[in-house]
Amino acid sequence: MDPHETVSVSLGERSYEIAIVSGELPAFAAWLTATITRRGMKMAVRPAVLIVTDGHVVHHHAAAVGASLHLAGYHCEVAVLPPGEQTKSLADASALYDRLVEMHADRQTLVVAVGGGVVGDLAGFVAATYARGLAFVQVPTTLLAQVDSSVGGKVGINHPQGKNLIGAFHQPLGVYLDTSALDTLPLRDYRSGLAEVVKYGMILDEPFFTFLEASVAGINQRSAAVLRQIVARSCRLKADVVERDEFERSGLRAVLNYGHTFAHACEALSGYGELLHGEAVAIGMVYAARLAHRLGRIDESIVSRQTNLLSALGLPTGLREGSKLTPADMLDRMRLDKKTLGGRLRFVLPTKIGHVELVSDVPEADVRAVLDEFAKQ
Numbered sequence: 001m002d003p004h005e006t007v008s009v010s011l012g013e014r015s016y017e018i019a020i021v022s023g024e025l026p027a028f029a030a031w032l033t034a035t036i037t038r039r040g041m042k043m044a045v046r047p048a049v050l051i052v053t054d055g056h057v058v059h060h061h062a063a064a065v066g067a068s069l070h071l072a073g074y075h076c077e078v079a080v081l082p083p084g085e086q087t088k089s090l091a092d093a094s095a096l097y098d099r100l101v102e103m104h105a106d107r108q109t110l111v112v113a114v115g116g117g118v119v120g121d122l123a124g125f126v127a128a129t130y131a132r133g134l135a136f137v138q139v140p141t142t143l144l145a146q147v148d149s150s151v152g153g154k155v156g157i158n159h160p161q162g163k164n165l166i167g168a169f170h171q172p173l174g175v176y177l178d179t180s181a182l183d184t185l186p187l188r189d190y191r192s193g194l195a196e197v198v199k200y201g202m203i204l205d206e207p208f209f210t211f212l213e214a215s216v217a218g219i220n221q222r223s224a225a226v227l228r229q230i231v232a233r234s235c236r237l238k239a240d241v242v243e244r245d246e247f248e249r250s251g252l253r254a255v256l257n258y259g260h261t262f263a264h265a266c267e268a269l270s271g272y273g274e275l276l277h278g279e280a281v282a283i284g285m286v287y288a289a290r291l292a293h294r295l296g297r298i299d300e301s302i303v304s305r306q307t308n309l310l311s312a313l314g315l316p317t318g319l320r321e322g323s324k325l326t327p328a329d330m331l332d333r334m335r336l337d338k339k340t341l342g343g344r345l346r347f348v349l350p351t352k353i354g355h356v357e358l359v360s361d362v363p364e365a366d367v368r369a370v371l372d373e374f375a376k377q
């Protein structure tokens with residue numbers, strides 16, 4: 001089976017490929033065997049596999065992956081976790097360690113995550129830490145996981161005091177990305193993933209942004225051909241950044257945080273779960289663009305192009321009427337997030353579509369003015 005598209009992530013000996021297919025989960029085992037062979041892994045040709053998935057994904061997609069492995073002669077077990085962010089916990093990691101112990105897992109054992117970002121982050125963290133590192137494969141089934149969390153090697157779990165506080169960098173052996181998995185994704189989760197796609201266009205790629213504007217109908221219909229293109233381009237753009245700053249040392253990865261300072265404040269204040277992450281990012285990008293406009297960095301036309309695209313994709317571009325988030329609370333929260341000297345805040349701001357800069361001396365008064373404008377709407 002040849003993937004329709006392949007994105008290569010070049011990280012020296014940790015390099016790997018993202019295969020992008022549609023309707024090909026039954027071919028997973030063939031791809032896995034070819035990947036293990038190509039990587040020249042010191043692994044049994046058919047290692048034992050622990051599939052990690054959640055209750056929403058197991059019947060639709062993890063079962064197809066498991067069936068493909070069984071047919072190809074792999075020994076395969078499945079761990080089904082409760083869906084939701086609360087599963088990214090030490091307790092759930094511990095339960096997975098227990099499963100691996102029961103399986104007599106060793107470095108020949110492979111962990112395969114079939115699910116969204118929660119399953120990928122947790123299973124990846126368990127793979128990174130069990131026996132000092134097991135090989136790991138991602139089969140991402142949400143749009144967010146396909147375009148964001150499965151690229152870059154960040155894995156982790158939450159601590160009661162902080163999201164993603166416990167984690168590691170652990171690159172996968174490969175990523176098998178089937179866009180058809182998105183057919184069963186609830187509309188809100190699908191749209192939420194689109195916010196990160198729009199983000200890539202805004203921060204790195206003007207032609208891609210224009211392509212998104214021209215492809216709204218296909219995107220909203222989840223057309224497989226359009227999805228393969230937008231997922232492949234998003235993975236390529238994120239991989240380009242990760243290749244230059246794999247361990248988040250140079251600050252280059254910061255561009256990926258466009259819209260996220262405002263988003264994190266919205267998410268934290270409205271209570272996690274009220275707003276999906278992508279919804280908060282969409283609102284955050286609108287704030288950031290308005291702030292850039294206020295600071296004279298971009299024209300009004302860029303603010304409206306971004307707002308129009310987000311709306312056309314069904315994403316929110318402002319707070320709900322009656323929202324309890326006040327500008328004062330938002331500002332307090334952002335100060336907590338990114339305090340710098342002299343009451344100046346740091347933001348990733350666009351200079352045009354396809355380019356952003358890290359601006360570290362934004363006066364609070366301007367941030368406040370944009371928040372006030374929003375609150376009046």
Ligand SMILES: NC(=O)c1ccc[n+]([C@@H]2O[C@H](COP(=O)([O-])OP(=O)(O)OC[C@H]3O[C@@H](n4cnc5c(N)ncnc54)[C@H](O)[C@@H]3O)[C@@H](O)[C@H]2O)c1
Pocket residue numbers: 054055056057060061083084085088115116117118119121141142143144145148149150151152153154155164181182183184185186189
């Ligand atoms: N590692 C990274 O670099 C990185 C980047 C961004 C986000 N994240 C993490 O990703 C997580 C969010 O990921 P997410 O949005 O995928 O959430 P998620 O994994 O909770 O999935 C969202 C919902 O969709 C369900 N689901 C998944 N695939 C489905 C499918 N194909 N059909 C029907 N239902 C399906 C899930 O069961 C869940 O209810 C957060 O924990 C976040 O911290 C990690």
Ligand SMILES: [Zn+2]
Pocket residue numbers: 196260277281
């Ligand atoms: Zn994000």
